Amino acid sequence: xxxxxxxxxxxxxxxxxxxxxxxxxxxxxxxxxxxxxxxxxxxxxxxxxxxxxxxxxxxxxxxxxxxxxxxxxxxxxxxxxxxxxxxxxxxxxxxxxxxxxxxxxxxxxxxxxxxxxxxxxxxxxxxxxxxxxxxxxxxxxxxxxxxxxxxxxxxxxxxxxxxxxxxxxxxxxxxxxxxxxxxxxxxxxxxxxxxxxxxxxxxxxxxxxxxxxxxxxxxxxxxxxxxxxxxxxxxxxxxxxxxxxxxxxxxxxxxxxxxxxxxxxxxxxxxxxxxxxxxxxxxxxxxxxxxxxxxxxxxxxxxxxxxxxxxxxxxxxxxxxxxxxxxxxxxxxxxxxxxxxxxxxxxxxxxxxxxxxxxxxxxxxxxxxxxxxxxxxxxxxxxxxxxxxxxxxxxxxxxxxxxxx
Numbered sequence: 001x002x003x004x005x006x007x008x009x010x011x012x013x014x015x016x017x018x019x020x021x022x023x024x025x026x027x028x029x030x031x032x033x034x035x036x037x038x039x040x041x042x043x044x045x046x047x048x049x050x051x052x053x054x055x056x057x058x059x060x061x062x063x064x065x066x067x068x069x070x071x072x073x074x075x076x077x078x079x080x081x082x083x084x085x086x087x088x089x090x091x092x093x094x095x096x097x098x099x100x101x102x103x104x105x106x107x108x109x110x111x112x113x114x115x116x117x118x119x120x121x122x123x124x125x126x127x128x129x130x131x132x133x134x135x136x137x138x139x140x141x142x143x144x145x146x147x148x149x150x151x152x153x154x155x156x157x158x159x160x161x162x163x164x165x166x167x168x169x170x171x172x173x174x175x176x177x178x179x180x181x182x183x184x185x186x187x188x189x190x191x192x193x194x195x196x197x198x199x200x201x202x203x204x205x206x207x208x209x210x211x212x213x214x215x216x217x218x219x220x221x222x223x224x225x226x227x228x229x230x231x232x233x234x235x236x237x238x239x240x241x242x243x244x245x246x247x248x249x250x251x252x253x254x255x256x257x258x259x260x261x262x263x264x265x266x267x268x269x270x271x272x273x274x275x276x277x278x279x280x281x282x283x284x285x286x287x288x289x290x291x292x293x294x295x296x297x298x299x300x301x302x303x304x305x306x307x308x309x310x311x312x313x314x315x316x317x318x319x320x321x322x323x324x325x326x327x328x329x330x331x332x333x334x335x336x337x338x339x340x341x342x343x344x345x346x347x348x349x350x351x352x353x354x355x356x357x358x359x360x361x362x363x364x365x366x367x368x369x370x371x372x373x374x375x376x377x378x379x380x381x382x383x384x385x386x387x388x389x390x391x392x393x394x395x396x397x398x399x400x401x402x403x404x405x
Contacts, residue, residue, distance in 0.1 A: 006240050009233060010217060010244060013230075020046065021101075026083075027046070027108075027110045027378040028047070028109050029047050029113060030126065030129070032051065032113070032118065033222050034118055034316075035138065038184040039168070040113060042180040043179040045168075045171075045222070046107070046376060047223070049222060051082050051122075053086055054083070054086045054377060055376070056096055057080070057082075057379075058267030058376055059268065059270065061364060062089075062094075066089045067081060067085050067378060069089075071084070078345065078346060079346060080347060081347075082125075082345035082375035082376065083124070083125040084378075087128060088107035089105075090105065093105070097301045098113070110139070110172070111168065111170045113137070113139065113177050115311060117142050117316070119316075126139070127267065130169075135169055138158060142308075143335060144317055145319050147322050149309055153308075154308045157312050158304040158307070160302060168346075170239075174206070184311060185226070186296055189299075189300065190296065191227075192294055192296075194235055195221045196296075197234075198214075198292070201242060201244075203334055203335070204245040205249070205255050206249050207250045207258075208244035209251070210274065210277075211285065212271075212273065212277075212284065213251070213257060214287065214340075217237060250281050254281055255391070257399060258335055258336055259283045260284075260339040261286070261340050261342065262287070262341055262342065263343070263347075264347050265342075265376065267377060269379070270379070277395075282359060284370055286330055292316065294332070295311075297309040307349055320357065324357065324360060324364070327361060331365050332365075336365075337367060337402070338369065338398045339358070340370050340371075340372060340391070341357070343374065344376050346377075346378055353371045353394050359369075370391070372391065373387075374387065
């Protein structure tokens with residue numbers, strides 16, 4: 001049975017990250033997952049990402065225990081289930097971090113920082129905690145749904161980055177150090193380049209890594225971006241995967257189809273969905289989601305401007321026209337036979353099937369598409385039987401069309 005051996009190292013890396021949060025002498029910042037983590041690290045903050053905690057709640061299938069707690073405060077079940085489960089976890093004073101790492105919850109923040117490049121929910125979510133914990137909060141509100149990131153956009157967002165400095169200085173007790181910021185950007189750039197190469201190994205057939213593997217191995221690029229630990233981890237993972245690719249070793253011996261997954265993972269169903277595709281000899285080799293932590297724009301010589309560009313040009317923050325171009329390029333690059341769109345009930349911003357994209361992709365790229373309904377954390381919106389039937393039928397159609405052609 002195929003195994004990625006670096007998974008053992010990943011467990012050590014992520015364990016070290018979480019166990020480090022037991023140190024109450026450190027200064028902590030809470031930050032959005034695609035936010036200004038590098039600037040925060042340059043001040044010496046350890047960084048906690050509430051979205052990562054939300055994903056953990058989804059993956060451990062405990063989110064459903066906490067979402068009703070948020071509903072009692074008036075949070076609608078249609079809004080981000082990361083938000084509702086995370087706040088519910090706080091209200092109920094329960095978290096999987098207790099069982100796994102002996103933590104009663106995320107570390108108390110000294111400052112909270114958000115970036116609405118993904119959605120407006122993060123602003124409401126983080127503001128709730130700022131009020132509840134009586135913690136200073138600062139936010140970045142970039143232009144949304146852009147075709148191309150312009151100089152005006154970069155100037156706007158970089159000025160917002162710079163305006164965070166006084167609050168970060170006060171919360172950390174440290175003066176801003178440009179050299180430290182540049183060094184953090186350099187480490188982030190190096191790690192993200194390695195992560196990109198990791199994902200590109202899936203261009204090989206058989207692929208040495210699946211989308212489902214990548215959702216797990218992306219942990220360090222999310223929570224340890226800007227550290228040597230993340231860079232070293234992806235160097236090790238890349239070496240292993242490139243070796244497997246060179247030896248034609250993959251998670252499938254035969255790929256009957258190569259699939260692109262668009263949208264969020266269904267965290268509570270990663271294993272059964274992975275098994276479903278493997279049983280059908282179908283390789284899910286590329287995704288929109290895992291590419292979200294590739295930041296080609298980082299430039300050590302221009303840390304503010306490049307950070308502004310990197311965090312504003314992310315896929316989720318682009319127009320339909322820009323997204324279509326990006327998807328078309330990835331479909332060609334990874335030799336995709338079919339594309340699955342996950343329409344996540346509580347994540348409209350990362351569900352790309354609602355404005356005709358599947359139909360346009362089929363027309364433009366000549367591949368079939370399938371829309372499945374579900375959610376990132378709230379499994380009440382996911383029908384397992386219906387989804388399995390739809391996916392198996394879709395894969396059979398792809399295989400039949402390849403035989404006929």
